[in-house]
Amino acid sequence: xxxxxxxxxxxxxxxSGIDELxxxxxxxxxxxxxxxxxxxxxxxxxxxxPSVVQPVQVPQAAPPTSGSVSDAxxxxxxxxxxxxxxxxxxxxxxxxxxxxxxxxxxxxxEAGSRVEKGQVVCIVEAxxxxxxxxxxxxxxxxxxALDNGEPVEFSQPLFYVRPD
Amino acid sequence: xxxxxxxxxLPTIDSTxxxxxxxASAGAxxxxxxxxxxxxxxxxxxxxxxxxxxxxxxxxxFVLRPKRPAAEWPQLTAIVAVAAAQSMEELGAGPVAIKxxxxxxxxxxxxxxxxAETCGPAVVVGxxxxxxxxxxxxxxxxxxxxxxxxxxxxxxxxxxxxxxALDGNFAKLYESFQEGGLASSGRLREELIDRFxxxxxxxxxxxxxxxxxxxxxxxxxxxxxxxETEDGPQRIFGGEVTA
Numbered sequence: 001x002x003x004x005x006x007x008x009x010x011x012x013x014x015x016s017g018i019d020e021l022x023x024x025x026x027x028x029x030x031x032x033x034x035x036x037x038x039x040x041x042x043x044x045x046x047x048x049x050p051s052v053v054q055p056v057q058v059p060q061a062a063p064p065t066s067g068s069v070s071d072a073x074x075x076x077x078x079x080x081x082x083x084x085x086x087x088x089x090x091x092x093x094x095x096x097x098x099x100x101x102x103x104x105x106x107x108x109x110e111a112g113s114r115v116e117k118g119q120v121v122c123i124v125e126a127x128x129x130x131x132x133x134x135x136x137x138x139x140x141x142x143x144x145a146l147d148n149g150e151p152v153e154f155s156q157p158l159f160y161v162r163p164d
Numbered sequence: 165x166x167x168x169x170x171x172x173x174l175p176t177i178d179s180t181x182x183x184x185x186x187x188a189s190a191g192a193x194x195x196x197x198x199x200x201x202x203x204x205x206x207x208x209x210x211x212x213x214x215x216x217x218x219x220x221x222x223x224x225x226f227v228l229r230p231k232r233p234a235a236e237w238p239q240l241t242a243i244v245a246v247a248a249a250q251s252m253e254e255l256g257a258g259p260v261a262i263k264x265x266x267x268x269x270x271x272x273x274x275x276x277x278x279x280a281e282t283c284g285p286a287v288v289v290g291x292x293x294x295x296x297x298x299x300x301x302x303x304x305x306x307x308x309x310x311x312x313x314x315x316x317x318x319x320x321x322x323x324x325x326x327x328x329a330l331d332g333n334f335a336k337l338y339e340s341f342q343e344g345g346l347a348s349s350g351r352l353r354e355e356l357i358d359r360f361x362x363x364x365x366x367x368x369x370x371x372x373x374x375x376x377x378x379x380x381x382x383x384x385x386x387x388x389x390x391x392e393t394e395d396g397p398q399r400i401f402g403g404e405v406t407a
Contacts, residue, residue, distance in 0.1 A: 092234035094388075096371040096402025103372050125371075125402040126238035127265040127387055129280040129287070149371035151402070154235050 087137050088145075088157040095126030097158060099148045107148075109159070113141045121159055124152055139163040167195045167338055168226055168331040170324060174200040181281070181290040184225035188286040192227045199224040199323060220297045220312070222323035225290045231342050237280075237287055238401065239352060241266050242387035243341055244278045244289050246355045247334035252293075255329060257318035261361035264380070264389045264405060268293070269361050273311030291330070296320045347386050356383045362407055367391070371403040380407075 091097070099107040099122050109121045115135040122144075124131045145157040152158065177183055177200040184198040202218040230237055248268055249260040252275060261269045268276040276293035294312035302310045314320050321329065337355075340346040347353075362380035369376045369391070376398065378391030389400040 093238060094235070094386075094401045095238065098372060100372075127401060128241045128278060129238045129282065131234070131237070131282045147373065149373040149403075151371075 085162065086142055086160040087139065087163050089121060089133060089135055089159040089161060090155050090157055091124050091133070091152045092154070093124060093126050093129075093131060094154050095124040095129075095131065095152055097146045097148065097150050097152045098123040098125060099144060109141045111141055111143045115139060115141055115161060124158070133158060135159075135161060137161055137163040165335045165339060166331055167228075167335045168197050168224075168327055169195045170197040170199060170224075170327045173323065174198070176200055176202045180223050180225040181279075181288060184227060184288045184290070185281060185283050188227045188283040188288050192286075194227055194229040194286075196227040197224055197327060198226070199327065201323065219323070220301055221292060221294050222326045223290070223292045224323070224327060225288055228287045228289060228338070229285060230287060232344060234282070236341075236347065236386070237282065239341060239347060239387050240287055240289060241278045241280045242352060242356060243337045243346065244280075244291055244334060246352070246359070247330055247337050248276060248278070248291060248293065249359055250333040251326075251329045252313055252316075252318060254333075255313055255318040255321065257313045257316035260316075260359065262356060262359040263361040263407070264356070264383070265387065267361075270311045270313075270316040272315055273309050275311055275313065275316070293326060295323065295326055350385060352387050353383050353385050356387055362389070362405070365407050368406045369400050369403040370406065374403075376400065376403070 099109075101108075101123065108123075109115055109119075115121060115138065117136065117138045118134050120132045121135050121141070122133050124133055139161045142160040142162050144159050146152060174180075174183075177198075180198045180200055184192075184196070187196055187198060200223065228240060230240065242262075242265055245262045245266055245268060249262055252260045252268065252270070257275070258271055260275065263269050263274075266278040267274055268278075274294075276291065278289065278291050280287050280289045282288075294310060294315075296314045297310070297312035298315070299307060301312075337346060340349075340351065345351070360380075360383060365380050367378065367380050369378075369389075376391065376393060378393035378398065380389055381392045381397070382390035384390055384399050386401075389405075391398045391400055
């Protein structure tokens with residue numbers, strides 16, 4: 001995960017009504033954000049500022065300052081981001097991410113799949129509401145952001161698509 | 165106030181849900197109800213096909229066009245479950261609990277279930293309820309686990325009467341949802357806690373490839389299940405529940 005992606009995540013978190021967001025990705029790396037007043041004496045940030053970013057379980061990264069944004073993955077800088085130009089398909093709700101309509105069915109899409117605007121790419125289920133998520137663009141699926149069956153937060157990316 | 169508009173029932177249909185989704189995508193207005201006297205391919209989650217013996221149960225699907233943001237739509241299954249439980253109790257079926265998030269449980273067994281699917285800006289809700297089944301009316305596999313409003317001591321009613329009874333309670337809850345007050349006022353949570361079938365039970369939540377174990381301790385403001393797990397409390401929004 002690069003700096004831009006983390007910044008985006010912080011934006012999403014700040015705009016959402018959720019109190020806690022944990023994102024896991026490859027190599028056991030995790031970012032957890034919790035919403036509570038930042039301790040003013042530790043970072044000079046006004047106590048009312050809602051968001052604190054705390055990467056956890058990141059072996060190689062130095063602990064970031066509370067209230068700041070850090071590239072926890074030690075990844076590439078924004079200029080060389082491999083995700084530049086990709087469109088994120090985001091979840092409209094909290095729920096569970098399903099790549100296929102049932103355990104026996106093939107996934108709606110795979111990395112490399114061609115998708116048309118409006119095509120169903122996955123289901124987010126919440127309290128037995130099955131929400132078919134459609135691609136907002138025509139293009140090629142680069143990858144899924146989550147594993148099948150994983151919990152998903154509001155506005156969390158589900159897929160990355162390279163638009164035509 | 166009235167939301168549900170039942171027209172003429174179809175004599176038989178593969179699945180009211182499929183037909184209602186088609187109607188919704190063709191622009192059917194809010195409150196459109198698709199229902200049948202007999203359903204031959206009722207859909208539950210996974211393998212939980214719903215039995216709907218002719219005229220004894222009511223399987224209905226209806227179109228909602230919520231004004232609230234999509235993030236709040238999952239509350240709708242809980243709202244329909246609460247309205248159904250209230251209606252069953254008014255019909256004399258005794259206390260009806262809700263097995264989170266969508267099963268209606270009487271003292272003698274399961275009375276029905278809710279599911280919902282989005283269809284663009286619409287939500288199609290399916291609700292199956294056993295109205296007048298006697299024990300013999302259930303297939304062998306369901307005996308002992310299924311019940312009906314009549315078996316629970318409630319009035320014997322027709323599917324159309326059921327839709328009207330349901331609407332009396334549903335319209336009030338839905339109006340409050342549309343105004344944005346049902347979750348924020350804590351009322352949805354209160355209604356679900358009053359009927360908390362899983363309270364203090366050890367449950368497993370599975371979602372195809374993953375599972376979470378814990379004790380069901382609470383319901384959150386949006387109707388979510390709160391589990392006490394080894395890693396602390398977790399708010400559960402999706403997945404299959406096994407108690």
